[in-house]
Amino acid sequence: MDLSRMLHEFLISCLVCVSLMGAMPAVSSDEMTDQARAGQDFAQGLLGTPPTLGFTPDGERDQGTVQIGDTQIPVNQLVPGGDHAEQQRLQDMEGDSDQLERAAQSRLVEQEQDPSDAAQALRESSTLAKPSPSEFMQAEGFLAQQSVQALTAPMSVAPEFPACASTTTVTGSTASYTTYSDRTCEIVHRPTTCTRTMALVDLSEQDKVLFDAHPAVSGPENFLVRVSDSFPDGTSIIALQSSIEWDGDVAAVRWSDPPTLENGWEGTLVVDPDAELCTTSCSVQIRVLASVRAVQQQFSSQPDGCLLDSDEFCQAAWTCRDDAPRTAGGLPILGVDAAGLQPLYPSNPISAPPSSLDPVCYQATADYRCRINTGEFCVDTPTGQHCTTNTDENVLVDTCAPMLLQQPTCAFLRSACTESGVGHNEFCYVESQVYRCPTEVTGPSVAVHTTNQCAGQIRCAGDDCLDRRFDEDGFSTVADGMAGMMVAQSYAADWQPLQDQRSTPPEPRLFPGKAYECRKALGGSISCCDETETDAEQKWFSKYQRHTRRANATESLSRYSNEGAHGSWKTLAESNQWSSEQLDRPLTSGPETITAGNNDDLDPDQGSVVGSTTLLQPMNEEFKEESRYDNMGDVGWACTAHEFDLANQREIGNCIAVGSYCHRSVLGACIDKRDVFCCFNSPATKAIREAIAGPNGVALGAFGTARDPHCEGVLAEQARVQQLDITDLKGRLAAAGVIPEADEVLARSSAERLTGSGSQLSDGARQTVQERTNMRLAQIRGSGVRDALYAEAAAAKPALEAVETRGQVSFAPSYTMATPGKPVLLGIQRQGTKGAASARVAGTLWDGSSTINTELHWSDGSDGLQTIRIDVPKTASGRIELQLVPDAGINAYPNDRAVIEVVR
Structure with a gap:
């Protein structure tokens, strides 16, 4: 069926319904039957007519008119109450919450003053006595049964809707888990012996240029000359003889401090200008030549990184094995020349000779006397002091090897020299190594596997649909979740x-x-x-x-x-x-x-x-x-x-x-x-x-x-x-x-x-919510509750045996729930018609400072319900209590107080 025909049939069905509904109140049953048949014939005729659809924007209340063939149907009749002006007015208020609220409150006042029978019936229904719970359950037993059925088995109520069935499978087995513990062990590096050798490379030169410059001077001026700048790094200067050559309008160029061993072979040249020849600035050519005896020392050790000097851990005693003279610049290096050399080993009285430079030693061996981790060790315990003595014979120099022998699965993490375990020349005496050692633990393994099986595609957005008919979330282990x-x-x-x-x-x-x-x-x-x-x-x-x-x-x-x-x-x-x-x-x-x-x-x-x-x-x-x-x-x-x-x-x-x-x-x-x-x-x-x-x-x-x-x-x-x-x-x-x-x-x-006991709030013996609810419901005395509620409901609309009296006034009802930001209408009921009557409603509102003091009046011969409007602020919370104060000769009964409670 195409769209036009569907719309055609829909409009015809609406027209039939509207015609029947509009005709019902004014005709007899026979007339109604005749009109229904006429409408049915009319609809059949429309259905048989080729649909020619049209629409004009005019019509009743500017709602437009639908034309089907020769028939014109005002949209306002299909949608009763439609009014273009009213719709436009509401549309203009979109987004203006204050204006919408004023319009709604105005509508509430209009409804309260509506004299129609329907509005009066609606207002009075709130004061009707309510049946007791037992009477309601007896009368509505079938409805209650259907509600229970709908809540417990929704598919039995609406099987025509697609449904998803969720299947959760819990599987259990054992699994191997792993814990890790970091273990620290030590390796003591105790030096035993060392052989150290020194070789020389002769770098001596004749007429070595140490300085060559052409400066301009205007007064006495100094120039620094570093001998080491003219040789490779690491060169040791043994002896030096220098000469100065200069040319220019100056009085002299001389050493103020010649380079020597004592000043690190750094000299200072001084230029003295000639006052007669050099009145402003003078140019001078300076050149320093020297005969230099120099060597480059090359050291090697066996093993590498030998401990050279004594420290708090070990004493090093060196013995020279080769002191045969070597030459530099064609001359033997004597003790007097060796002052500029780096010693093969540090001077120490226990070495032989104590100094490696007198005579110069070119190879030496060291023996070490160490006390690293030997001696008495005591600990204070709760039962007293406990001591032990470590000797070279009973201590381990490597605690890592036996640990790894016992736990071969330990994995190396890191290594570092123990702080304060470092000796001379950064020699590491105590190395600490850290290993991560696993321990296997066998425990339960619980996996939860959930499958959602749905009757059809149920997730769509535009043209994109997600097929969730067979959806699995995979396995999730309880251990991971915990x-x-x-x-x-x-x-x-x-x-x-x-x-x-x-x-x-x-x-x-x-x-x-x-x-x-x-x-x-x-x-x-x-x-x-x-x-x-x-x-x-x-x-x-x-x-x-x-x-x-x-x-x-x-x-x-x-x-x-x-x-x-x-x-x-x-x-x-x-x-x-x-x-x-x-x-x-x-x-x-x-x-x-x-x-x-x-x-x-x-x-x-x-x-x-x-x-x-x-x-x-x-x-x-x-x-x-x-x-x-x-x-x-x-x-x-x-x-x-x-x-x-x-x-x-x-x-x-x-x-x-x-x-x-x-x-x-x-x-x-x-x-x-x-x-x-x-x-x-x-x-x-x-x-x-x-x-x-x-x-x-x-x-x-x-x-x-x-x-x-x-x-x-x-x-x-x-x-x-x-x-x-x-x-x-x-x-x-x-x-x-x-x-x-x-x-x-x-x-x-x-x-x-x-x-229950699986809750995070449980210590293992916590009852489930169903068990607690059943227990609590069993503790409630139902008959007493029902009787009390019935009495309260009946009091909402009091009755007098004699209405020809001034009667009484009462809040009806005496308890009202309110929503923040929305007004409430509070009802006050008069019973009795003889004479005029008045009453005052008084009380303090939610902010604690605003009050209400409203007078209500009934004329002679009138009774019934009057209402007052009470605005509830958006910030209101809690409850307020109002007092009903009647004039003389009339009673406030049974409800002279009313409670309005804000519910968020």
Whole structure:
């Protein structure tokens, strides 16, 4: 069927309907039947006529006229109420909210004053007595049943609509997870012997030009001459004899300070001008020639990088093996000439000879006497001081090899010379290496796979449609989701507490940490740098979950600070004064929703910070104290409490190794080695801080140095990460037993996961919302509530046995809900017609300062409802109460007070 024919048939059907509707009130049933048949014949005739459609913009109320063949139909008859002028007036008000509001309020006043029967019936309907709930349910049982059916099984009500069926599959198995622990080991570089050799290259020259210039001078002037500028870098000058040649109108050119060994072979020439010949500026040609004995020294060592001089770690004793004379400029290099040479080894009384320049030594060997990590090492423990003695025989020079033998899967991360473990000429005595060692953990693996199967294409925009009939979201593992949630919670909760009381507090920082250090006897048997082996990980995650849930509950409860503790269910279960106002309140209040009706279940243990704040740092500090109290004695900890905290935090996975340094002591330069860490408030925070620092962040100083660690938080703009590795975090969740089994997930309904024990607000025994609702409904005494509501509804339209009296006045109804920015009409009903009557409505409005004081009057013989308009500001909130004050001789009953409550 083409468009014109469809429009044709539509207009005919509208015409028939309008004709029938317009004829109904004025004709009998027989006449109505005849007219219907006539209209039907007329429509059939139109349907058989080839449609010739036309439209003219004239017609009734400028709405235009549709022409079908010879028939003209005013559009105003097809769309009753259409008025071009009215439409244009409304269109002109588009975007002007104030004008639209005034027009709407004006329309409300017109409707209130409308004398028609329909308007009067509409106004009076608001004062009619309402049936009790039991009567309504008995009368409308079928409707209620259909509503339940529609809500629970919509396809049975409207099977003609396409539907999407969502299928979620939960599969469970076991998986291998990995946790990582950074281990620091040491390699002690102890020098044993060294052979050092010096070779000479003779660079001596006769008549070497050291200076050649043609300056202009106007007075005494100096010129610097550097002998080294005329030779290659690294040349050693042994001896020099120079001469000066000059020509010009000057008195003399001479050395004021000739080049010597003492001044580094740098001389100063002075030009003395001739006052008679040179009155303004004089030109002079200067040339310096010299006979220079010079050599270039070339050193080699076996092995490379030998320790040359003694330091606090080792003493170097050199013995010269070759002191046969060499020549320079055809002359032997004697001791007196060697002052300009660099010595083969530093002067030391224990060397032979003590100086390598008298005579000049060209090859020497060194022996070393070292005391790097030998001596007595003591630690103070909770049970007293414990000491051990490290000797060359019982200490290891390489602690990395045995560690890698036990854990061959450890991967090398970085290496650096231990701070304060560097000796003479940057020789590294103690090298610290860091390895990342994996630990495999087997745990449950739960994957959720959702498929949406739809009956047809249901997403279109113009000509582009998205076929969602078979849509899969892929697999999502619970471990990934839990790790991601923990990272998100860290961004929300791991802030550095602000303790600065200055008028301008510092910028807040994310992910704060704390510096820790531990001691070890380098290469020996005592180490306070081992991780603990307790159930700290499981306990920490359990406490973390409780803290997160309780903190969320505490924060959520703060949003209901202005709301009562109980919803309507509690009031209806306990009170004997029920009303519709109580039913308008939520069944469950905000606090009850958060606490699941059991506040005690969400209260932290006495004295605990768990849940008292959303911040993570106080919880972690409390955990360290608890773990110290519970575990230090059980594990036989033989180091300080501070070092136990570090070991415990490393076991949880909160720490990053920053570096190491040698703690100096009288005996042994590095017997006391300290490893330094930055420990954060959760494994998730540690992963984030590693990502912020980057792959080489520790080596580049992102966390400072071992002697000056920087573990403070980062600014918000620094907290963005491009890529985050959550492998370790998932492994620790599995090791702590936090990842649920598949059957546990399947056993929980959606309500159980969202509102019951699976909720973030749960400690494991939380009832679902359905269970709590059923329990609360069972506590409400329904019969009493129904009777009270029925009495309240009946009072909305009071009745008198004798109307031939002055009667009484009453608010009808006494409770009205209002919307901010929209006016309300408040009704006052008079019963009784004898004599005139008046009443005054008084009260204070929402702003606390504006008042209402409106007089209402009924003439003799009149009764019924009068209304007053009350404007509700856009900023209004809460409720107001108005008082009805009648004149003498008339009563205010039963409702002499009215409540208007703003509902947002």
